[in-house]
Amino acid sequence: MADAKAPVQPKGATGVLVLADGSVIWGHGFGAEGVALGEVCFNTAMTGYQEVMSDPSYAGQIITFTFPHIGNVGANDDDIESPNPHALGCVVREPVTPAANFRSQRRFDDWMKKWGRIGISGVDTRALTKRIRTGGAPNGVIAHNKAGQFNIKQLLSQARGWPGLEGMDLASVISATQNYGWDDGLWTLQGGYGSHSGNPNGPHVVAIDYGMKHNILRNLVAAGARVTVVPATATFDEIMALKPAGIFLSNGPGDPAATGVHAVPTIQKILNAGLPLFGICLGHQLLGLAVGAKTLKMTQGHRGANHPVKRLSDGRVEITSMNHGFAVDTDTLPPTARPTHISLFDGTLAGLELTDRPAFSVQYHPEASPGPQDSQYLFQKFVSALEPVA
Numbered sequence: 473m474a475d476a477k478a479p480v481q482p483k484g485a486t487g488v489l490v491l492a493d494g495s496v497i498w499g500h501g502f503g504a505e506g507v508a509l510g511e512v513c514f515n516t517a518m519t520g521y522q523e524v525m526s527d528p529s530y531a532g533q534i535i536t537f538t539f540p541h542i543g544n545v546g547a548n549d550d551d552i553e554s555p556n557p558h559a560l561g562c563v564v565r566e567p568v569t570p571a572a573n574f575r576s577q578r579r580f581d582d583w584m585k586k587w588g589r590i591g592i593s594g595v596d597t598r599a600l601t602k603r604i605r606t607g608g609a610p611n612g613v614i615a616h617n618k619a620g621q622f623n624i625k626q627l628l629s630q631a632r633g634w635p636g637l638e639g640m641d642l643a644s645v646i647s648a649t650q651n652y653g654w655d656d657g658l659w660t661l662q663g664g665y666g667s668h669s670g671n672p673n674g675p676h677v678v679a680i681d682y683g684m685k686h687n688i689l690r691n692l693v694a695a696g697a698r699v700t701v702v703p704a705t706a707t708f709d710e711i712m713a714l715k716p717a718g719i720f721l722s723n724g725p726g727d728p729a730a731t732g733v734h735a736v737p738t739i740q741k742i743l744n745a746g747l748p749l750f751g752i753c754l755g756h757q758l759l760g761l762a763v764g765a766k767t768l769k770m771t772q773g774h775r776g777a778n779h780p781v782k783r784l785s786d787g788r789v790e791i792t793s794m795n796h797g798f799a800v801d802t803d804t805l806p807p808t809a810r811p812t813h814i815s816l817f818d819g820t821l822a823g824l825e826l827t828d829r830p831a832f833s834v835q836y837h838p839e840a841s842p843g844p845q846d847s848q849y850l851f852q853k854f855v856s857a858l859e860p861v862a
């Protein structure tokens with residue numbers, strides 16, 4: 473079956489994507505040479521490829537960008553959500569061109585190479601996206617070899633041997649290993665991140681790092697909080713020793729149920745202590761698990777920068793940034809967890825709040841980066857309700 477779908481290698485092909493179903497998709501390699509193995513998903517954002525690539529929630533994934541011109545504004549040291557890319561690689565339509573933007577410091581393909589990330593261009597990304605849309609996100613291998621030498625049989629067996637994201641606790645692997653303070657604010661053209669500083673007298677937010685995007689921390693600072701980041705393995709006692717006014721649960725990669733095995737008992741203790749809590753994406757899923765709901769794997773997931781979400785309290789529609797392949801199953805919510813937002817694409821749960829605790833969470837990304845800022849108010853809502861330092 474595998475070989476039936478394998479077209480003959482076109483002349484000059486230096487990159488290939490091999491899917492577990494035996495499909496072989498040829499292209500031109502860029503960035504680092506090598507082989508990477510993961511889940512092949514797609515993202516529909518038209519801008520922000522560097523933020524997407526460096527979002528730690530993409531660990532274990534290969535991203536198909538539906539926007540055809542990726543790389544055209546180059547790469548810089550500011551537009552990143554963590555120090556290095558976490559997505560394993562990317563699949564794009566057009567070849568990466570020289571950078572055309574005054575903020576660019578290097579070409580996108582050079583940035584990918586610097587961080588050991590593999591890209592392939594010249595792929596019919598529309599066809600690939602349609603197939604992920606109907607058949608779900610497949611496991612696959614992306615490979616780049618300048619000499620065009622590929623062992624397709626071996627790549628296929630690697631793709632087939634990969635167990636998939638379900639059951640994978642990737643958050644513990646990429647989380648910070650020690651506490652650190654954060655005081656960068658939001659980026660401005662005049663001052664970058666440098667002209668801002670944290671509010672030392674603001675309410676103390678302890679942010680648990682399951683694979684944190686930096687723009688979440690910048691937004692917490694901009695909302696007036698003093699922020700300390702702790703590893704995913706921090707115990708309840710270690711967290712309480714920091715005297716938090718509120719707890720933040722971050723986004724992150726992998727299967728929430730697998731990460732929940734370690735994270736949920738700590739989150740339950742935090743809830744029982746009555747501490748205000750806010751969660752985003754993986755943090756939202758972990759809050760759901762902590763109150764007894766279940767998470768499920770979505771077929772194609774939601775990844776893009778224009779996903780409409782309805783706020784149930786007043787019917788307002790927020791255009792949101794999204795990146796998730798799992799979701800909290802609304803039907804499994806206990807009576808004490810109330811849906812606050814739903815996806816207008818497919819009705820899946822996009823936000824919840826507890827009725828008996830000061831805790832709420834959203835499945836989408838109010839920090840954007842990339843994406844719209846309709847939901848930035850949530851940071852203000854969380855921080856302004858916290859007790860300032862005595």
Ligand SMILES: NC(=O)CC[C@H](N)C(=O)O
Pocket residue numbers: 529722723724725726727728752753754755795796797798799
């Ligand atoms: N951005 C995130 O936090 C993603 C959460 C989780 N890994 C998912 O895919 O659903």
